Amino acid sequence: MTTEIVEIKSQFEQLQNKYKEFLPKVDPALIEDLLLRLIENPQEIPSYLVEVFTEPGLDTDSIRRFIMIRTGQCPAIYDNGTHFAVHQRLTLEDLQVISQAEGVIEVTGEYSGGLGSWGASHEHRQLAHQV
Secondary structure, three states: OOHHHHHHHHHHHHHHHHHHHHOOOHHHHHHHHHHHHHHOOHHHHHHHHEEEOOOOOOHHHHHHHHHHHOOOOOEEEEHHHOOEEEEEEEEEEHHHOOOOOEEEEEEEEEEEEOOOOOOOOOOOOOOOOOO
C-alpha cells in the first residue's frame, strides 16, 4: 500500500472519529452526504428526509410541535411515537440541534432533493456504543 493511500485512510479515520465525538447520534453516512452536497453547491441548502429515533415515553405532541416550529413541516410519527420523519432543508447546525434534543437516540436520513413523496425507510440501529 502506498503512503498516499495510507494517509487517505488515516485522514478518513480521523474524520470518522470527529463525527463520533461531535455528532455521536447522527448516522455518519448522513453527515458525509450532507457535507459533499454543501461543498458541491455551497449556495443551496439541500433537502433531506430526516428520521429521528427517540426514547419511549416522551411527549409526542411536544416533539411534533418542536419539529413544526424548527422546520415548518408536520412530521410523520411511527413506532408508537419513537420515530419521527420530516422533509427539511438541512445543515450541520440543524443536525447538531436535533441530535442534542432531549430523548433523541439516533438521527438518520436520505437526500430527497425535490421528491416530496419519499417516506420513512430506516430502522433504528442498535449500536454497541449507544448508552
